[in-house]
Amino acid sequence: MTDNLVIVAGGGIGGLATALTLHQIGVRCLVFEAVPDMHPLGVGINLQPNAVRELYDLGITRHELDRVGLPAKEWALVGLNGNDIYSEPRGLLAGYNWPQYAVHRGLFHMLLHDKVLERIGSEAVRLGSRVTGYHKNSDGSVSALIERADGSTSEVIGKLLIGADGIHSAVRAQMHRAQPPIHWGGAVMWRGTTWAKPIRSGSSFVGLGTHRHRIIFYPISHPNPQTGLSMINWIAEVTMDNSDGWTRGGWFRQVSGDDFIHHFQDWIWDWLDVPALIRQADRIFENPMIDRDPVPTWRDGPVVLVGDAAHAMYPTGSNGGSQAIVDARVLGAAMVEHGMTQNALASFDAKLCGPISQLILRNRGAGPFGLLNIVDERCGGTFDNIDEVIPPQERAEFMADYRAAAGFAIETLNQAPPTIPNGAHVRISRGI
Numbered sequence: 001m002t003d004n005l006v007i008v009a010g011g012g013i014g015g016l017a018t019a020l021t022l023h024q025i026g027v028r029c030l031v032f033e034a035v036p037d038m039h040p041l042g043v044g045i046n047l048q049p050n051a052v053r054e055l056y057d058l059g060i061t062r063h064e065l066d067r068v069g070l071p072a073k074e075w076a077l078v079g080l081n082g083n084d085i086y087s088e089p090r091g092l093l094a095g096y097n098w099p100q101y102a103v104h105r106g107l108f109h110m111l112l113h114d115k116v117l118e119r120i121g122s123e124a125v126r127l128g129s130r131v132t133g134y135h136k137n138s139d140g141s142v143s144a145l146i147e148r149a150d151g152s153t154s155e156v157i158g159k160l161l162i163g164a165d166g167i168h169s170a171v172r173a174q175m176h177r178a179q180p181p182i183h184w185g186g187a188v189m190w191r192g193t194t195w196a197k198p199i200r201s202g203s204s205f206v207g208l209g210t211h212r213h214r215i216i217f218y219p220i221s222h223p224n225p226q227t228g229l230s231m232i233n234w235i236a237e238v239t240m241d242n243s244d245g246w247t248r249g250g251w252f253r254q255v256s257g258d259d260f261i262h263h264f265q266d267w268i269w270d271w272l273d274v275p276a277l278i279r280q281a282d283r284i285f286e287n288p289m290i291d292r293d294p295v296p297t298w299r300d301g302p303v304v305l306v307g308d309a310a311h312a313m314y315p316t317g318s319n320g321g322s323q324a325i326v327d328a329r330v331l332g333a334a335m336v337e338h339g340m341t342q343n344a345l346a347s348f349d350a351k352l353c354g355p356i357s358q359l360i361l362r363n364r365g366a367g368p369f370g371l372l373n374i375v376d377e378r379c380g381g382t383f384d385n386i387d388e389v390i391p392p393q394e395r396a397e398f399m400a401d402y403r404a405a406a407g408f409a410i411e412t413l414n415q416a417p418p419t420i421p422n423g424a425h426v427r428i429s430r431g432i
């Protein structure tokens with residue numbers, strides 16, 4: 001008996017945005033999350049205007065987002081000599097109707113979790129419950145196989161199963177049994193947060209260096225009124241030989257700044273001291289920059305993938321979290337149109353799987369940081385006059401191209417009707 005239940009595997013950003021969307025359109029859902037306790041994990045992520053629009057439509061307010069991050073004002077690339085290569089305004093300043101937010105991933109995740117519990121109820125998220133696979137039943141329903149933290153197992157039957165279980169997705173592994181292993185292109189990222197004075201606009205995303213050796217940093221909190229210091233999220237990155245594969249330990253582990261600071265020892269300008277930023281960090285995590293090869297479909301009958309389970313991609317475009325939220329909303333819109341049916345999943349898949357798979361490959365080719373590649377190729381990363389290396393029009397065209405591919409072209413987004421019309425509900429039927 002499915003009782004018109006939708007099962008969501010994974011309570012990360014994608015799974016919780018899906019749960020909030022399903023609740024908004026009148027669909028009953030249960031989220032099964034592997035970890036036994038929710039903690040605010042991770043460092044900074046960006047929520048692009050296309051995702052902030054969806055969060056506002058979900059009733060998440062500007063004030064709530066200001067508690068977990070701050071609106072981004074600028075995106076800038078800087079050469080090894082400390083000179084600007086390119087900069088552009090972001091969010092409202094760029095002309096979007098919605099801001100871009102730079103947020104603490106863990107605090108934002110907890111905000112979504114609180115909303116789910118408040119709106120759907122304390123039983124909505126089953127912690128310590130790993131989805132290990134699924135059976136498609138002859139009546140069109142689906143059974144999710146659940147393994148609890150104490151080792152016990154059970155099956156839960158639903159009308160649909162949404163795999164939002166991240167880059168190591170068990171749902172995807174069953175759907176695409178022959179998928180290749182995780183892809184690592186050779187870049188290693190060390191991520192941390194440090195309390196420091198914000199620079200430039202006060203909320204600027206800065207990428208400095210070359211495409212093989214760079215640091216990225218941006219504030220993810222409003223400045224403390226007493227100290228003037230913001231929490232600065234930074235990612236130090238070096239590209240290495242990947243011919244032996246990843247041999248340095250787990251995908252995500254805590255490390256000391258001493259392990260890698262030598263790569264950035266001389267990166268000191270009068271406006272930035274990278275070694276100090278690294279030394280004064282609260283905690284630092286090492287993880288290789290990984291993604292997965294695109295798959296031809298995210299759907300298998302009553303089962304569909306969203307978020308990183310569908311399209312884990314390099315963070316170069318700062319859109320992994322945003323796309324997970326947009327997926328949830330596009331899936332919700334498909335259910336409003338087609339009901340709680342496999343047709344809804346097919347419509348969602350037809351709309352997003354192709355273009356987002358292209359984006360995975362584009363981000364692999366450096367995404368918007370591709371400008372650094374061009375500068376590196378043409379002058380080795382140092383220059384006096386950037387216009388002589390790459391003319392302003394070429395820079396502007398490069399970035400406009402990326403925005404269009406990633407779904408955040410300004411005019412297109414501003415003119416688009418809401419993904420889910422206000423008050424829209426799903427017609428509950430018995431068909432599949």
Ligand SMILES: Cc1cc2nc3c(=O)[nH]c(=O)nc-3n(C[C@H](O)[C@H](O)[C@H](O)COP(=O)(O)OP(=O)(O)OC[C@H]3O[C@@H](n4cnc5c(N)ncnc54)[C@H](O)[C@@H]3O)c2cc1C
Nearest residue numbers: 010012013014034041042043130131165166307308320321
């Ligand atoms: C702990 C953590 C820290 C992160 N930190 C950062 C960061 O600092 N910066 C950044 O850019 N991105 C970070 N990410 C990735 C980022 O959150 C995602 O790329 C993006 O938000 C897409 O979200 P998602 O919900 O699809 O995947 P995720 O955020 O990865 O969420 C997947 C969820 O599914 C759960 N899960 C996994 N397998 C199963 C299973 N078999 N059954 C049930 N549940 C399962 C996981 O515990 C997790 O809660 C982090 C992800 C995690 C899980």
